[in-house]
Amino acid sequence: SLTILGNENRDPPGNLPTATVMGPDRPKAPLRVRIHPSVTDTHTPPIPPLRRYLSRSPIATTSIACRRYRRCTGAAALFLLTLTYHAQRRWQAAEGFRDAPEEHEAFEDLLRRENTTRRRCNEMWKPSFRIESLAALSEADDRERAAGAATLPAHKIDFAVVGFPKCATTSIHALFHGTNETNMMPDEYCRLIEEKYTVDDELAFRGEVRAAVAAMPPEKKTAFKCPHLIKNAIAISRLASMYPDAVLLVGMRHPVLFFESFYNYRVTTPWPNSTSWEDWAIHPPENLVGFANGWMDLDTDIGRYELTLMQLGKVPLTDADLSLLACKGLSLAPTRQRVFVYDLGQIQDSDADRGRAFLDGMGRFLGLNTLLQAVPVVNPKRKTVPPEVESQQIDICDRRFDKLRMLLLERSKATSAFVVDRFLRSPEVVVGGRGHFK
Numbered sequence: 001s002l003t004i005l006g007n008e009n010r011d012p013p014g015n016l017p018t019a020t021v022m023g024p025d026r027p028k029a030p031l032r033v034r035i036h037p038s039v040t041d042t043h044t045p046p047i048p049p050l051r052r053y054l055s056r057s058p059i060a061t062t063s064i065a066c067r068r069y070r071r072c073t074g075a076a077a078l079f080l081l082t083l084t085y086h087a088q089r090r091w092q093a094a095e096g097f098r099d100a101p102e103e104h105e106a107f108e109d110l111l112r113r114e115n116t117t118r119r120r121c122n123e124m125w126k127p128s129f130r131i132e133s134l135a136a137l138s139e140a141d142d143r144e145r146a147a148g149a150a151t152l153p154a155h156k157i158d159f160a161v162v163g164f165p166k167c168a169t170t171s172i173h174a175l176f177h178g179t180n181e182t183n184m185m186p187d188e189y190c191r192l193i194e195e196k197y198t199v200d201d202e203l204a205f206r207g208e209v210r211a212a213v214a215a216m217p218p219e220k221k222t223a224f225k226c227p228h229l230i231k232n233a234i235a236i237s238r239l240a241s242m243y244p245d246a247v248l249l250v251g252m253r254h255p256v257l258f259f260e261s262f263y264n265y266r267v268t269t270p271w272p273n274s275t276s277w278e279d280w281a282i283h284p285p286e287n288l289v290g291f292a293n294g295w296m297d298l299d300t301d302i303g304r305y306e307l308t309l310m311q312l313g314k315v316p317l318t319d320a321d322l323s324l325l326a327c328k329g330l331s332l333a334p335t336r337q338r339v340f341v342y343d344l345g346q347i348q349d350s351d352a353d354r355g356r357a358f359l360d361g362m363g364r365f366l367g368l369n370t371l372l373q374a375v376p377v378v379n380p381k382r383k384t385v386p387p388e389v390e391s392q393q394i395d396i397c398d399r400r401f402d403k404l405r406m407l408l409l410e411r412s413k414a415t416s417a418f419v420v421d422r423f424l425r426s427p428e429v430v431v432g433g434r435g436h437f438k
Contacts, residue, residue: 106287107286107289107403111407129195129232130197132198133195133202134234136199136201136202140203140206140241143199144203144206152210153210155213156243156246157223157224157246158222158223158245159246159247159248159366160224160229160248161173161223161226161227162226162227162248162249162250163227163228163229163231163308164227164230165265166227166262167227167258168344169227171377172225172249172375175373175375176223179370180220181368181369182221182223182368183216183221183222184225185224185225188225189224190226190235191205191209192209192232192235192238210242221366221367230248230308231330233330233332233333236312237333239335239337240336244337245337246337247338247339247365248337249340249342249362250309250341252344252419253345254303254344255411256303256408258302259285259396260394260395260396263288263298264393266296266298267392267393268385268389268393269383277386277389283295285404286401286404288300289404291327300404300411301411303408303411303415304411304412304414304415305418306415306423307324307325307330310324311325311330311331312334313332314426314429315422315425339430340430340432342358342431342432342433346433348377357433358433359371361433362432
């Protein structure tokens, strides 16, 4: 059966109500979907004809004119995001809508529990990797330095697309695959994330990686894509040790739309078997409040890019910053590698001059001699998804998600402040068209 999980400590899955879902291809075999009360109890009528506006830039959440996707607004429109909250409240008053405390009690309870846990982060911190892997990494570095660079293959990684997922990394991969000057390793190459627990295993592993790199055309710049690499301290440190001259490409998008996109991706991608739907457990988005309530690497902190960017050591960190890292089980992995930052909206920028400046800036950053062409829009292959699963995808502008959306917007302010006022000011960070981020 397909299960929509809630808080299992309060409501055992066996006691959940069920609903019969009939698919067009299964008229005689209805699928029994167990639905958590948090979904049924917060049901609201369809959204009235009100336009909701969200910024498409991940770091300009309160001060710029912004455009929402057509499916969320009904038509392309420009508006100041600072008016969103007030417009929403006026609509609620006009419609006689009032927040029902009983409907949001579970959501508020999750927030309270998260704040309590966050205050205890320093004492409960555990790294996301085994200490043995860090020791093996360090000893392997010492042995390679002692042996000298002359013992290592000359072919190297020149740049890497390391984040974030659902931020056009596939399109960037397609842009640089097979050009006159660049070539990408096939598909996603995420082997650098693997942990090795002895120095001999680590050295053997590095040999395998270097052999894969050596198989690429030597006359071109070699690169790879791994959208999750930037979150992994071991992978960041290993890449910096093996290929210290490699540069990093990091893409972002608006945190609210990032949450929506990644949630819908998770809903339609069963794990560990991507084609097995029978036992696929789907968690309601309202239950994913805070790092302690995540599902498949997804929670309301997923769009807090600063938590990941802090690991790179590009800016001084405060005690509060270190406490946030501890909450997520993240670790510092300082690197001298330069970082190029872009926003999803730049991939298909309607402003031709600004779009050209973005491509030229990326080309200069990578040391290319020829002009880059427009970034191709590459959509993943369409998967066959059962209707009862596809119906669980969300539109973050639905009235049901008002509380969740406002929480994501509120937290994105801290992300904006870190990226604009601190991270982009590092001499080792280059932004793809600064005008797009103002």
